[in-house]
Amino acid sequence: MSVKYIPVQWNKNKWWYDGFMLAGVVGFLWVFLYVTPEILSHERPINPQIHNARAFGACAFFMMTIILCIGPLARLDKRFLPLLYNRRHFGVMTAAVALTHFSYVLNWYFAFSGTNKYEALLFSNTSYGQLVGFPFEAFGIFALLCLLILAATSHDFWLKFLTAPVWKRIHYLIYFAYAAVVAHVSLGVLQDQQNHLFTVVFVASAFTVAGLHLLAFLHERKAGDPDAVPDTDGWVQVCHAKDIPEARAKIAVLPSGDRVAVFRLEDKLSAVSNACAHQNGPLGEGKVIRCLITCPWHGFQYDIRSGRSPAPFTEKIPTYNLAVRDGVVLVNPKANPPGTYVEPVEV
Protein backbone atom coordinates (compact mmCIF):
# COMPACT_ATOMS: atom_id res chain seq x y z
CA MET A 1 0.00 0.00 0.00
CA SER A 2 1.07 3.49 -0.60
CA VAL A 3 2.17 6.02 1.92
CA LYS A 4 4.86 7.72 -0.04
CA TYR A 5 5.93 6.75 -3.49
CA ILE A 6 9.14 4.86 -3.76
CA PRO A 7 10.03 3.14 -7.03
CA VAL A 8 9.26 -0.38 -5.86
CA GLN A 9 8.32 -1.69 -2.44
CA TRP A 10 10.27 -4.89 -2.54
CA ASN A 11 9.56 -8.02 -0.60
CA LYS A 12 10.80 -11.57 -0.79
CA ASN A 13 7.93 -12.80 -2.93
CA LYS A 14 8.53 -10.05 -5.48
CA TRP A 15 12.17 -11.08 -5.71
CA TRP A 16 11.12 -14.66 -6.34
CA TYR A 17 8.52 -13.58 -8.85
CA ASP A 18 10.88 -11.37 -10.80
CA GLY A 19 13.58 -14.00 -10.55
CA PHE A 20 11.46 -16.63 -12.26
CA MET A 21 10.19 -14.26 -14.91
CA LEU A 22 13.66 -12.94 -15.60
CA ALA A 23 14.99 -16.49 -15.80
CA GLY A 24 12.30 -17.23 -18.40
CA VAL A 25 13.32 -14.21 -20.46
CA VAL A 26 17.01 -14.99 -20.15
CA GLY A 27 16.30 -18.63 -21.04
CA PHE A 28 14.40 -17.59 -24.15
CA LEU A 29 16.96 -15.09 -25.34
CA TRP A 30 19.97 -17.19 -24.51
CA VAL A 31 18.64 -20.20 -26.41
CA PHE A 32 17.47 -18.11 -29.35
CA LEU A 33 20.62 -16.00 -29.59
CA TYR A 34 23.35 -18.47 -28.77
CA VAL A 35 22.05 -22.02 -29.14
CA THR A 36 19.89 -21.92 -32.26
CA PRO A 37 22.56 -20.54 -34.63
CA GLU A 38 24.48 -23.77 -33.96
CA ILE A 39 21.38 -25.85 -34.62
CA LEU A 40 20.53 -23.95 -37.79
CA SER A 41 24.06 -24.22 -39.18
CA HIS A 42 23.14 -22.23 -42.27
CA GLU A 43 25.88 -21.91 -44.84
CA ARG A 44 25.82 -18.20 -44.14
CA PRO A 45 24.19 -17.06 -40.91
CA ILE A 46 21.24 -14.72 -40.65
CA ASN A 47 22.53 -11.17 -40.01
CA PRO A 48 23.09 -10.78 -36.27
CA GLN A 49 20.92 -7.66 -36.23
CA ILE A 50 18.02 -9.53 -37.81
CA HIS A 51 18.59 -12.54 -35.60
CA ASN A 52 18.57 -10.28 -32.53
CA ALA A 53 15.51 -8.38 -33.70
CA ARG A 54 13.65 -11.65 -34.15
CA ALA A 55 14.76 -12.97 -30.78
CA PHE A 56 13.57 -9.92 -28.87
CA GLY A 57 10.40 -9.61 -30.94
CA ALA A 58 9.40 -13.24 -30.44
CA CYS A 59 10.32 -13.00 -26.75
CA ALA A 60 8.07 -9.97 -26.27
CA PHE A 61 5.21 -11.82 -27.96
CA PHE A 62 5.48 -14.83 -25.67
CA MET A 63 5.83 -12.58 -22.62
CA MET A 64 2.61 -10.81 -23.58
CA THR A 65 1.00 -14.20 -24.07
CA ILE A 66 1.94 -15.26 -20.54
CA ILE A 67 0.80 -11.93 -19.09
CA LEU A 68 -2.58 -12.30 -20.73
CA CYS A 69 -2.98 -15.93 -19.62
CA ILE A 70 -2.45 -15.09 -15.94
CA GLY A 71 -5.71 -13.15 -15.60
CA PRO A 72 -8.12 -15.84 -16.82
CA LEU A 73 -6.09 -18.60 -15.15
CA ALA A 74 -6.48 -16.83 -11.81
CA ARG A 75 -10.20 -16.53 -12.42
CA LEU A 76 -10.46 -20.23 -13.22
CA ASP A 77 -8.22 -21.42 -10.39
CA LYS A 78 -7.46 -19.22 -7.40
CA ARG A 79 -4.08 -20.82 -6.91
CA PHE A 80 -2.84 -18.73 -9.83
CA LEU A 81 -3.66 -15.49 -8.00
CA PRO A 82 -0.09 -15.00 -6.76
CA LEU A 83 1.02 -14.78 -10.39
CA LEU A 84 -1.14 -11.68 -10.68
CA TYR A 85 0.54 -10.13 -7.69
CA ASN A 86 3.61 -8.74 -9.37
CA ARG A 87 2.51 -8.96 -12.98
CA ARG A 88 3.30 -5.34 -13.66
CA HIS A 89 7.00 -6.00 -13.24
CA PHE A 90 6.73 -8.59 -15.99
CA GLY A 91 4.85 -6.02 -18.05
CA VAL A 92 7.65 -3.49 -17.66
CA MET A 93 10.16 -6.18 -18.68
CA THR A 94 8.04 -6.87 -21.76
CA ALA A 95 8.09 -3.21 -22.77
CA ALA A 96 11.89 -3.21 -22.45
CA VAL A 97 12.23 -6.35 -24.56
CA ALA A 98 9.85 -4.96 -27.21
CA LEU A 99 11.78 -1.69 -27.27
CA THR A 100 15.00 -3.62 -27.91
CA HIS A 101 13.30 -5.40 -30.82
CA PHE A 102 12.25 -2.01 -32.18
CA SER A 103 15.72 -0.55 -31.94
CA TYR A 104 17.32 -3.50 -33.74
CA VAL A 105 14.78 -3.16 -36.56
CA LEU A 106 15.08 0.62 -36.75
CA ASN A 107 18.85 0.60 -36.75
CA TRP A 108 19.11 -2.09 -39.35
CA TYR A 109 16.30 -2.06 -41.88
CA PHE A 110 15.78 1.69 -41.71
CA ALA A 111 19.35 2.84 -41.28
CA PHE A 112 22.09 3.37 -43.88
CA SER A 113 19.97 5.63 -46.07
CA GLY A 114 19.91 9.36 -46.67
CA THR A 115 16.47 9.48 -45.07
CA ASN A 116 15.90 9.95 -41.35
CA LYS A 117 15.33 6.52 -39.76
CA TYR A 118 12.01 7.41 -38.23
CA GLU A 119 10.71 8.92 -41.45
CA ALA A 120 11.93 5.86 -43.32
CA LEU A 121 10.09 3.63 -40.88
CA LEU A 122 6.85 5.50 -41.44
CA PHE A 123 7.04 6.16 -45.15
CA SER A 124 9.09 3.46 -46.90
CA ASN A 125 6.08 1.27 -47.33
CA THR A 126 2.76 2.99 -47.83
CA SER A 127 0.80 0.11 -49.32
CA TYR A 128 -2.02 0.52 -46.81
CA GLY A 129 -4.59 -0.60 -49.36
CA GLN A 130 -3.56 -4.23 -49.45
CA LEU A 131 -3.30 -7.12 -47.03
CA VAL A 132 -0.18 -8.87 -48.31
CA GLY A 133 2.57 -6.28 -48.27
CA PHE A 134 0.64 -4.09 -45.80
CA PRO A 135 3.02 -1.93 -43.73
CA PHE A 136 2.85 -4.31 -40.78
CA GLU A 137 5.38 -2.12 -38.98
CA ALA A 138 2.45 0.19 -38.14
CA PHE A 139 0.90 -2.50 -35.93
CA GLY A 140 4.22 -3.01 -34.22
CA ILE A 141 4.61 0.70 -33.52
CA PHE A 142 1.10 0.84 -32.09
CA ALA A 143 1.73 -2.15 -29.83
CA LEU A 144 5.03 -0.72 -28.65
CA LEU A 145 3.44 2.62 -27.82
CA CYS A 146 0.77 0.81 -25.81
CA LEU A 147 3.38 -1.19 -23.92
CA LEU A 148 5.38 1.95 -23.18
CA ILE A 149 2.29 3.78 -21.92
CA LEU A 150 1.43 0.82 -19.72
CA ALA A 151 4.96 0.55 -18.41
CA ALA A 152 5.21 4.29 -17.77
CA THR A 153 1.92 4.34 -15.87
CA SER A 154 2.44 1.06 -14.07
CA HIS A 155 3.50 2.64 -10.83
CA ASP A 156 0.96 3.12 -8.03
CA PHE A 157 1.53 6.86 -8.27
CA TRP A 158 -0.31 6.85 -11.60
CA LEU A 159 -2.95 4.53 -10.27
CA LYS A 160 -3.76 7.02 -7.58
CA PHE A 161 -3.33 10.03 -9.84
CA LEU A 162 -5.59 8.68 -12.57
CA THR A 163 -7.95 6.84 -10.20
CA ALA A 164 -8.40 3.09 -10.38
CA PRO A 165 -11.23 3.00 -12.97
CA VAL A 166 -9.38 5.26 -15.42
CA TRP A 167 -6.11 3.43 -14.81
CA LYS A 168 -7.79 0.11 -15.41
CA ARG A 169 -9.35 1.35 -18.60
CA ILE A 170 -5.97 2.54 -19.85
CA HIS A 171 -4.48 -0.81 -18.98
CA TYR A 172 -7.03 -2.62 -21.12
CA LEU A 173 -4.77 -1.29 -23.90
CA ILE A 174 -2.82 -4.49 -23.42
CA TYR A 175 -5.55 -6.34 -25.33
CA PHE A 176 -5.30 -3.95 -28.26
CA ALA A 177 -1.54 -4.22 -28.11
CA TYR A 178 -1.73 -8.00 -28.23
CA ALA A 179 -4.13 -7.93 -31.17
CA ALA A 180 -1.79 -5.51 -32.93
CA VAL A 181 1.18 -7.79 -32.31
CA VAL A 182 -0.77 -10.72 -33.76
CA ALA A 183 -1.45 -8.62 -36.87
CA HIS A 184 2.15 -7.37 -36.95
CA VAL A 185 3.54 -10.89 -36.99
CA SER A 186 0.84 -12.38 -39.22
CA LEU A 187 1.27 -9.76 -41.93
CA GLY A 188 5.02 -9.68 -41.51
CA VAL A 189 7.32 -12.53 -40.77
CA LEU A 190 4.67 -15.27 -41.09
CA GLN A 191 4.21 -14.35 -44.76
CA ASP A 192 7.72 -15.50 -45.53
CA GLN A 193 7.93 -18.74 -43.56
CA GLN A 194 8.97 -21.92 -45.31
CA ASN A 195 9.35 -23.76 -42.01
CA HIS A 196 5.93 -23.46 -40.36
CA LEU A 197 6.87 -24.52 -36.85
CA PHE A 198 6.91 -20.97 -35.53
CA THR A 199 3.57 -20.28 -37.21
CA VAL A 200 2.05 -23.24 -35.38
CA VAL A 201 3.38 -22.16 -31.99
CA PHE A 202 2.38 -18.57 -32.66
CA VAL A 203 -1.18 -19.43 -33.62
CA ALA A 204 -1.49 -21.86 -30.69
CA SER A 205 -0.35 -19.11 -28.29
CA ALA A 206 -2.85 -16.60 -29.62
CA PHE A 207 -5.64 -19.18 -29.42
CA THR A 208 -4.65 -20.09 -25.87
CA VAL A 209 -5.05 -16.46 -24.82
CA ALA A 210 -8.42 -16.19 -26.56
CA GLY A 211 -9.57 -19.62 -25.32
CA LEU A 212 -8.66 -18.98 -21.68
CA HIS A 213 -10.53 -15.69 -21.72
CA LEU A 214 -13.57 -17.41 -23.14
CA LEU A 215 -13.35 -20.19 -20.55
CA ALA A 216 -13.00 -17.70 -17.71
CA PHE A 217 -15.96 -15.76 -19.05
CA LEU A 218 -18.13 -18.88 -19.23
CA HIS A 219 -16.93 -19.98 -15.81
CA GLU A 220 -17.87 -16.65 -14.33
CA ARG A 221 -21.28 -16.72 -15.95
CA LYS A 222 -21.94 -20.10 -14.44
CA ALA A 223 -20.25 -19.67 -11.08
CA GLY A 224 -20.35 -15.88 -10.96
CA ASP A 225 -21.59 -13.74 -8.10
CA PRO A 226 -25.33 -14.13 -7.43
CA ASP A 227 -27.73 -11.19 -7.67
CA ALA A 228 -29.01 -9.83 -4.40
CA VAL A 229 -32.74 -10.50 -3.89
CA PRO A 230 -34.97 -7.45 -3.25
CA ASP A 231 -36.54 -7.30 0.19
CA THR A 232 -38.70 -4.75 1.97
CA ASP A 233 -37.81 -1.05 2.36
CA GLY A 234 -35.47 -1.16 -0.58
CA TRP A 235 -33.07 -3.48 1.24
CA VAL A 236 -31.77 -6.63 -0.41
CA GLN A 237 -31.07 -10.18 0.70
CA VAL A 238 -27.49 -11.24 0.15
CA CYS A 239 -27.14 -14.78 1.50
CA HIS A 240 -27.62 -16.98 4.53
CA ALA A 241 -25.39 -15.96 7.39
CA LYS A 242 -24.40 -19.57 7.96
CA ASP A 243 -22.94 -19.77 4.45
CA ILE A 244 -20.27 -17.19 5.20
CA PRO A 245 -17.12 -18.95 6.40
CA GLU A 246 -15.09 -17.53 9.23
CA ALA A 247 -12.83 -14.65 8.12
CA ARG A 248 -14.20 -14.85 4.58
CA ALA A 249 -17.04 -13.26 2.65
CA LYS A 250 -19.97 -13.82 0.33
CA ILE A 251 -20.39 -11.49 -2.60
CA ALA A 252 -23.65 -10.35 -4.19
CA VAL A 253 -24.47 -8.07 -7.08
CA LEU A 254 -26.62 -5.13 -6.01
CA PRO A 255 -29.37 -3.70 -8.22
CA SER A 256 -26.99 -0.86 -9.15
CA GLY A 257 -24.50 -3.38 -10.57
CA ASP A 258 -22.00 -2.73 -7.76
CA ARG A 259 -20.95 -5.68 -5.66
CA VAL A 260 -21.16 -5.98 -1.92
CA ALA A 261 -18.99 -8.31 0.16
CA VAL A 262 -20.29 -9.50 3.53
CA PHE A 263 -17.54 -10.72 5.84
CA ARG A 264 -17.78 -12.77 8.99
CA LEU A 265 -15.43 -12.31 11.89
CA GLU A 266 -16.16 -14.24 15.07
CA ASP A 267 -19.94 -14.34 14.64
CA LYS A 268 -20.20 -10.76 13.58
CA LEU A 269 -20.88 -9.58 10.06
CA SER A 270 -19.73 -6.49 8.19
CA ALA A 271 -20.51 -5.39 4.65
CA VAL A 272 -18.16 -3.44 2.41
CA SER A 273 -17.82 -2.65 -1.26
CA ASN A 274 -16.31 -5.56 -3.15
CA ALA A 275 -14.01 -3.27 -5.14
CA CYS A 276 -10.56 -2.71 -3.75
CA ALA A 277 -9.44 0.92 -3.79
CA HIS A 278 -6.19 -0.15 -5.37
CA GLN A 279 -7.14 -1.79 -8.66
CA ASN A 280 -10.73 -2.83 -8.08
CA GLY A 281 -9.61 -6.26 -6.94
CA PRO A 282 -12.42 -8.52 -5.59
CA LEU A 283 -12.18 -7.92 -1.85
CA GLY A 284 -14.89 -10.50 -1.21
CA GLU A 285 -12.46 -13.17 -2.39
CA GLY A 286 -10.01 -11.92 0.19
CA LYS A 287 -9.62 -12.86 3.81
CA VAL A 288 -9.80 -11.12 7.19
CA ILE A 289 -6.40 -11.10 8.77
CA ARG A 290 -6.20 -9.54 12.23
CA CYS A 291 -9.45 -7.61 11.78
CA LEU A 292 -8.30 -6.38 8.39
CA ILE A 293 -9.94 -7.36 5.11
CA THR A 294 -7.03 -8.29 2.89
CA CYS A 295 -7.30 -8.00 -0.89
CA PRO A 296 -6.42 -11.17 -2.80
CA TRP A 297 -4.63 -9.28 -5.53
CA HIS A 298 -1.95 -7.17 -3.91
CA GLY A 299 -2.79 -7.35 -0.24
CA PHE A 300 -4.21 -3.89 0.45
CA GLN A 301 -5.98 -4.00 3.81
CA TYR A 302 -9.10 -2.36 5.22
CA ASP A 303 -10.59 -2.31 8.70
CA ILE A 304 -13.61 -4.60 8.54
CA ARG A 305 -15.77 -2.07 10.45
CA SER A 306 -14.88 1.15 8.70
CA GLY A 307 -13.37 0.22 5.34
CA ARG A 308 -10.33 2.31 6.20
CA SER A 309 -6.78 1.19 5.63
CA PRO A 310 -4.81 1.08 8.86
CA ALA A 311 -2.58 4.10 9.54
CA PRO A 312 -0.36 5.31 8.02
CA PHE A 313 -2.24 4.26 4.90
CA THR A 314 -5.16 6.34 3.74
CA GLU A 315 -7.22 4.20 1.36
CA LYS A 316 -10.95 3.98 2.05
CA ILE A 317 -13.76 1.89 0.65
CA PRO A 318 -17.53 2.30 1.07
CA THR A 319 -19.30 0.31 3.76
CA TYR A 320 -22.92 -0.87 3.85
CA ASN A 321 -25.48 -1.03 6.61
CA LEU A 322 -26.67 -4.56 7.21
CA ALA A 323 -29.00 -6.63 9.35
CA VAL A 324 -29.68 -10.30 9.95
CA ARG A 325 -33.26 -11.56 9.92
CA ASP A 326 -34.03 -15.25 10.41
CA GLY A 327 -30.49 -16.10 9.45
CA VAL A 328 -30.69 -14.13 6.20
CA VAL A 329 -28.26 -11.28 5.64
CA LEU A 330 -29.91 -8.05 4.49
CA VAL A 331 -28.03 -5.10 3.13
CA ASN A 332 -29.05 -1.54 2.43
CA PRO A 333 -27.88 -1.17 -1.18
CA LYS A 334 -27.15 2.52 -0.62
CA ALA A 335 -23.46 2.55 0.11
CA ASN A 336 -22.11 4.68 2.95
CA PRO A 337 -19.41 7.17 2.05
CA PRO A 338 -15.99 5.48 1.95
CA GLY A 339 -14.57 4.98 5.42
CA THR A 340 -17.90 5.18 7.31
CA TYR A 341 -17.86 3.17 10.54
CA VAL A 342 -20.64 0.55 10.79
CA GLU A 343 -21.01 -1.51 13.95
CA PRO A 344 -20.64 -5.20 13.07
CA VAL A 345 -23.91 -7.12 13.34
CA GLU A 346 -24.19 -10.18 15.52
CA VAL A 347 -25.37 -13.29 13.68
Added chain:
Amino acid sequence: MKPPVKKDTTPFFVGYFKVPKKLRSFLLIAGVAVVAFMTAFGLVSGASQDDPGDGAFRFDYGRQTVTGVIELLPYPLLHVTEGNDRIKPGHTLMLTAQGKSGVFSRAEPLEGQKVTASGIILERGALNMLQVRGGARGLGPAEGSGAPPVSEPLGRWKLAGEICDGKCLAGAMRPGRGIAHKACANLCLLGDIPPVFVSTKPVDGSEFLMILGKDGGPLPAIAYDYVAQFISLEGDVSRHGDLLVLRMDPATIEVMK
Protein backbone atom coordinates in the same frame (compact mmCIF):
# COMPACT_ATOMS: atom_id res chain seq x y z
CA MET B 1 -27.61 -24.02 19.58
CA LYS B 2 -25.74 -22.13 16.93
CA PRO B 3 -24.84 -23.98 13.75
CA PRO B 4 -21.11 -24.60 13.41
CA VAL B 5 -19.32 -21.84 11.53
CA LYS B 6 -18.07 -22.85 8.09
CA LYS B 7 -14.36 -22.95 7.53
CA ASP B 8 -12.69 -22.05 4.26
CA THR B 9 -9.25 -23.58 4.18
CA THR B 10 -8.27 -22.45 0.68
CA PRO B 11 -4.74 -21.12 1.08
CA PHE B 12 -4.63 -17.35 0.90
CA PHE B 13 -1.64 -15.61 -0.58
CA VAL B 14 -0.60 -12.18 0.58
CA GLY B 15 2.39 -10.79 -1.27
CA TYR B 16 4.20 -9.36 1.73
CA PHE B 17 3.64 -12.43 3.93
CA LYS B 18 5.20 -15.82 3.65
CA VAL B 19 3.64 -18.01 0.97
CA PRO B 20 1.19 -20.47 2.57
CA LYS B 21 2.71 -23.95 2.72
CA LYS B 22 -0.05 -25.47 0.62
CA LEU B 23 0.67 -23.07 -2.23
CA ARG B 24 4.42 -23.32 -2.23
CA SER B 25 4.88 -26.34 -4.43
CA PHE B 26 2.17 -25.16 -6.81
CA LEU B 27 3.85 -21.80 -7.27
CA LEU B 28 7.24 -23.40 -7.61
CA ILE B 29 5.90 -25.59 -10.40
CA ALA B 30 4.26 -22.56 -12.05
CA GLY B 31 7.53 -20.63 -11.89
CA VAL B 32 9.54 -23.49 -13.31
CA ALA B 33 6.88 -23.94 -16.01
CA VAL B 34 7.26 -20.30 -17.07
CA VAL B 35 11.02 -20.71 -17.36
CA ALA B 36 10.65 -24.02 -19.21
CA PHE B 37 8.02 -22.69 -21.60
CA MET B 38 10.01 -19.59 -22.41
CA THR B 39 13.16 -21.57 -23.01
CA ALA B 40 11.29 -24.06 -25.20
CA PHE B 41 9.64 -21.24 -27.15
CA GLY B 42 13.06 -19.67 -27.64
CA LEU B 43 14.33 -22.92 -29.05
CA VAL B 44 11.39 -23.44 -31.39
CA SER B 45 11.28 -19.84 -32.62
CA GLY B 46 15.02 -19.63 -33.10
CA ALA B 47 15.58 -23.02 -34.65
CA SER B 48 12.74 -22.77 -37.16
CA GLN B 49 14.18 -19.79 -39.02
CA ASP B 50 14.62 -20.31 -42.72
CA ASP B 51 17.98 -20.38 -44.44
CA PRO B 52 18.61 -16.85 -45.69
CA GLY B 53 20.60 -18.06 -48.67
CA ASP B 54 24.23 -17.59 -49.55
CA GLY B 55 24.25 -13.90 -50.51
CA ALA B 56 27.04 -11.93 -48.86
CA PHE B 57 29.50 -9.07 -49.06
CA ARG B 58 32.64 -10.80 -50.27
CA PHE B 59 35.14 -9.00 -48.08
CA ASP B 60 37.12 -12.22 -48.32
CA TYR B 61 37.82 -11.50 -51.98
CA GLY B 62 39.41 -8.20 -51.04
CA ARG B 63 38.91 -4.98 -52.90
CA GLN B 64 38.18 -5.49 -56.58
CA THR B 65 39.30 -2.98 -59.18
CA VAL B 66 38.17 -3.30 -62.78
CA THR B 67 37.91 -1.18 -65.88
CA GLY B 68 34.88 -1.00 -68.11
CA VAL B 69 32.28 1.09 -69.85
CA ILE B 70 29.31 2.72 -68.14
CA GLU B 71 25.83 2.28 -69.52
CA LEU B 72 22.95 4.16 -67.86
CA LEU B 73 19.69 2.29 -67.92
CA PRO B 74 19.14 4.55 -65.89
CA TYR B 75 20.60 2.36 -63.17
CA PRO B 76 24.29 2.35 -64.04
CA LEU B 77 25.83 -0.84 -65.42
CA LEU B 78 29.52 -1.48 -65.80
CA HIS B 79 30.49 -3.59 -68.81
CA VAL B 80 33.88 -4.91 -67.79
CA THR B 81 36.63 -4.63 -70.39
CA GLU B 82 39.67 -5.27 -68.24
CA GLY B 83 38.91 -7.52 -65.32
CA ASN B 84 40.89 -9.57 -62.86
CA ASP B 85 40.99 -13.15 -61.57
CA ARG B 86 37.45 -12.98 -60.31
CA ILE B 87 35.73 -10.55 -62.62
CA LYS B 88 36.24 -11.43 -66.24
CA PRO B 89 36.07 -9.10 -69.21
CA GLY B 90 32.63 -9.27 -70.78
CA HIS B 91 30.88 -9.43 -67.40
CA THR B 92 28.25 -6.82 -66.61
CA LEU B 93 28.15 -5.50 -63.06
CA MET B 94 25.35 -3.62 -61.37
CA LEU B 95 26.72 -0.82 -59.20
CA THR B 96 25.83 0.58 -55.82
CA ALA B 97 27.26 3.08 -53.37
CA GLN B 98 27.55 2.39 -49.67
CA GLY B 99 24.36 2.00 -47.68
CA LYS B 100 21.02 2.40 -49.35
CA SER B 101 22.12 4.59 -52.24
CA GLY B 102 22.86 3.99 -55.87
CA VAL B 103 25.56 5.68 -57.94
CA PHE B 104 23.40 7.37 -60.56
CA SER B 105 24.66 10.89 -59.93
CA ARG B 106 28.27 9.71 -59.96
CA ALA B 107 27.85 7.59 -63.10
CA GLU B 108 25.80 10.06 -65.11
CA PRO B 109 28.73 12.28 -66.18
CA LEU B 110 30.62 9.13 -67.15
CA GLU B 111 27.93 7.61 -69.34
CA GLY B 112 29.38 5.77 -72.32
CA GLN B 113 32.91 6.36 -71.10
CA LYS B 114 35.63 4.09 -69.92
CA VAL B 115 35.95 4.07 -66.14
CA THR B 116 37.79 2.39 -63.34
CA ALA B 117 35.58 1.04 -60.62
CA SER B 118 36.81 -0.20 -57.30
CA GLY B 119 35.02 -1.71 -54.33
CA ILE B 120 33.58 -4.78 -52.68
CA ILE B 121 31.59 -7.44 -54.45
CA LEU B 122 28.21 -8.62 -53.23
CA GLU B 123 27.37 -12.05 -54.51
CA ARG B 124 24.46 -14.42 -54.41
CA GLY B 125 24.75 -17.33 -56.79
CA ALA B 126 24.97 -15.92 -60.30
CA LEU B 127 23.91 -12.46 -59.14
CA ASN B 128 26.57 -9.95 -58.25
CA MET B 129 26.96 -6.27 -57.73
CA LEU B 130 29.86 -3.94 -57.01
CA GLN B 131 29.68 -1.57 -54.06
CA VAL B 132 32.08 1.14 -55.14
CA ARG B 133 34.24 3.17 -52.79
CA GLY B 134 33.54 6.84 -52.25
CA GLY B 135 34.90 9.49 -54.59
CA ALA B 136 36.78 9.16 -57.86
CA ARG B 137 38.79 6.23 -56.50
CA GLY B 138 35.55 4.26 -56.41
CA LEU B 139 34.32 5.36 -59.81
CA GLY B 140 36.45 7.55 -62.03
CA PRO B 141 37.37 8.07 -65.65
CA ALA B 142 39.96 5.77 -67.19
CA GLU B 143 42.30 6.05 -70.15
CA GLY B 144 40.95 5.12 -73.54
CA SER B 145 37.49 4.90 -74.90
CA GLY B 146 34.89 2.23 -75.39
CA ALA B 147 31.22 1.68 -75.95
CA PRO B 148 28.68 -0.51 -74.18
CA PRO B 149 27.87 -3.71 -76.05
CA VAL B 150 24.85 -3.61 -78.32
CA SER B 151 21.83 -4.91 -76.49
CA GLU B 152 20.03 -7.94 -77.81
CA PRO B 153 16.23 -8.09 -77.61
CA LEU B 154 14.85 -11.42 -76.35
CA GLY B 155 11.17 -10.69 -76.91
CA ARG B 156 8.18 -10.35 -74.63
CA TRP B 157 7.95 -12.63 -71.60
CA LYS B 158 5.42 -13.39 -68.93
CA LEU B 159 7.27 -14.14 -65.71
CA ALA B 160 6.39 -15.04 -62.14
CA GLY B 161 8.54 -13.98 -59.24
CA GLU B 162 9.44 -11.17 -56.88
CA ILE B 163 10.70 -7.61 -57.27
CA CYS B 164 13.62 -7.11 -54.89
CA ASP B 165 16.23 -4.50 -54.24
CA GLY B 166 19.32 -5.92 -55.88
CA LYS B 167 21.67 -5.06 -53.07
CA CYS B 168 19.96 -6.73 -50.12
CA LEU B 169 19.11 -9.62 -52.38
CA ALA B 170 22.73 -10.01 -53.38
CA GLY B 171 23.74 -10.27 -49.75
CA ALA B 172 23.77 -6.86 -48.08
CA MET B 173 21.13 -8.38 -45.82
CA ARG B 174 20.47 -11.96 -44.96
CA PRO B 175 17.59 -12.53 -45.49
CA GLY B 176 17.30 -9.71 -48.01
CA ARG B 177 13.96 -10.41 -49.58
CA GLY B 178 10.41 -11.30 -48.62
CA ILE B 179 7.49 -9.43 -47.06
CA ALA B 180 9.19 -8.84 -43.72
CA HIS B 181 11.91 -7.03 -45.66
CA LYS B 182 9.59 -5.08 -47.93
CA ALA B 183 9.92 -1.65 -46.30
CA CYS B 184 13.70 -2.00 -46.34
CA ALA B 185 13.60 -3.00 -50.01
CA ASN B 186 11.43 0.01 -50.83
CA LEU B 187 13.86 2.28 -49.01
CA CYS B 188 16.76 0.86 -51.02
CA LEU B 189 14.86 1.26 -54.26
CA LEU B 190 13.96 4.84 -53.38
CA GLY B 191 17.69 5.36 -52.91
CA ASP B 192 18.32 4.25 -56.51
CA ILE B 193 19.64 0.78 -55.71
CA PRO B 194 19.07 -1.32 -58.87
CA PRO B 195 15.86 -3.37 -58.64
CA VAL B 196 16.09 -7.03 -59.54
CA PHE B 197 13.31 -9.38 -60.51
CA VAL B 198 13.82 -12.92 -59.24
CA SER B 199 12.03 -15.15 -61.67
CA THR B 200 10.76 -18.58 -60.66
CA LYS B 201 11.80 -19.88 -64.08
CA PRO B 202 15.10 -18.86 -65.61
CA VAL B 203 14.99 -16.69 -68.72
CA ASP B 204 17.73 -17.61 -71.15
CA GLY B 205 19.65 -19.22 -68.32
CA SER B 206 19.22 -16.49 -65.71
CA GLU B 207 16.71 -16.18 -62.86
CA PHE B 208 17.83 -12.63 -62.00
CA LEU B 209 16.78 -9.75 -64.24
CA MET B 210 17.32 -6.07 -63.65
CA ILE B 211 13.83 -4.59 -63.84
CA LEU B 212 12.89 -1.20 -65.32
CA GLY B 213 9.75 0.71 -66.22
CA LYS B 214 7.99 0.10 -69.49
CA ASP B 215 9.79 2.98 -71.21
CA GLY B 216 13.16 1.94 -69.80
CA GLY B 217 12.98 4.48 -66.96
CA PRO B 218 13.44 3.68 -63.26
CA LEU B 219 11.09 1.37 -61.42
CA PRO B 220 7.63 2.99 -61.69
CA ALA B 221 5.93 4.14 -58.50
CA ILE B 222 3.11 1.66 -58.90
CA ALA B 223 5.57 -1.24 -58.73
CA TYR B 224 6.45 -0.33 -55.13
CA ASP B 225 3.14 -1.72 -53.94
CA TYR B 226 4.18 -5.11 -55.30
CA VAL B 227 7.76 -5.22 -54.09
CA ALA B 228 8.47 -8.45 -52.18
CA GLN B 229 5.20 -10.04 -53.24
CA PHE B 230 4.84 -13.09 -55.41
CA ILE B 231 3.53 -11.62 -58.67
CA SER B 232 3.39 -12.30 -62.36
CA LEU B 233 4.02 -9.67 -64.99
CA GLU B 234 4.85 -9.21 -68.61
CA GLY B 235 7.59 -7.23 -70.25
CA ASP B 236 10.28 -7.03 -72.88
CA VAL B 237 13.51 -8.76 -72.02
CA SER B 238 16.83 -7.78 -73.53
CA ARG B 239 20.41 -8.76 -72.90
CA HIS B 240 22.88 -6.02 -71.97
CA GLY B 241 26.30 -7.63 -71.88
CA ASP B 242 25.71 -10.73 -69.78
CA LEU B 243 22.90 -9.15 -67.75
CA LEU B 244 19.23 -9.55 -68.56
CA VAL B 245 17.02 -6.49 -68.33
CA LEU B 246 13.23 -6.63 -68.07
CA ARG B 247 11.16 -3.61 -69.13
CA MET B 248 7.99 -4.39 -67.30
CA ASP B 249 4.48 -3.49 -68.26
CA PRO B 250 2.85 -2.38 -64.96
CA ALA B 251 -0.63 -3.00 -66.38
CA THR B 252 0.09 -6.73 -66.47
CA ILE B 253 1.05 -7.14 -62.81
CA GLU B 254 -1.00 -9.80 -61.08
CA VAL B 255 -0.63 -10.95 -57.50
CA MET B 256 -0.12 -14.70 -57.33
CA LYS B 257 -1.36 -16.89 -54.51
